[in-house]
Amino acid sequence: MKIVVTEAAASWFKNDFSIDENEKVKFYARIYGSSPVQENFALGFDKESDPNNEAVRTEVNGVTFYIEDEDVWFFDGHDLHVDYDKDEDELTFDYKK
Template sequence: MKIVISEKALHWFKEEVGLESGNKVRFFTKIYGTSPVQEGYSLAFTIDNDPGNVAVETVSDGITFFIEESDLWFFDGHDLYVEYNEAIDEVEYKYIKP
C-alpha cells in the first residue's frame, strides 16, 4: 500500500491546516460516513506528531503523512490518493487497487 499526496492537496494542507515541515498527519478510520471501500466507515485526518505503529507513510515537502497498522483493514488492498477538489475547496480521497 502507498499514500500519494497531490501538489494541490499539499498546498491545501499548508494553507488551510497550517502544516509546515516536521508536522505529521495521520489518516484514520472513523465510524459512520461513506467510502467506496468500506460501508459505514469513512476516512479522517488529524495532526499526530507522536505516531504509534506506522504501517505506511510518505513525506512531502517535509510533512509526513501516515496510516497506523490498526487502520490498514479499511483500505482493503487499495492505495490512498489524496487530491484537492476545487469545487468544494477540500481534499478528497481516492482509493485505487494497484
C-alpha cells in the first residue's frame, strides 16, 4: 500500500491545517462515519510529532504523511490518494487497488 498526496493537498495542509515543514500528518481509522472501504469507520487525520509504528509514509513539500501499523487494516489493500478540490475548497480522498 502507498499514500499519494498531491502538491495541492500538501499546500492545503500547510495553509489551512497549519502544518509546517518537518511536521507529520497521521491518517487513521475513526469509529463512526463511513468510507468506501470500511462500513462504520471513516478516515481521520491529525498532526503528530512522532509515529509509534509507521507502516507507510510519503513526503511532499517537506511534510511527512503516514499510516501506522494498527490502521493498515482500514485501507483493505487500497492505496490512499489525497487531493484538493479547489471548487469545493476541500480535500478529497480516493482509495485505489
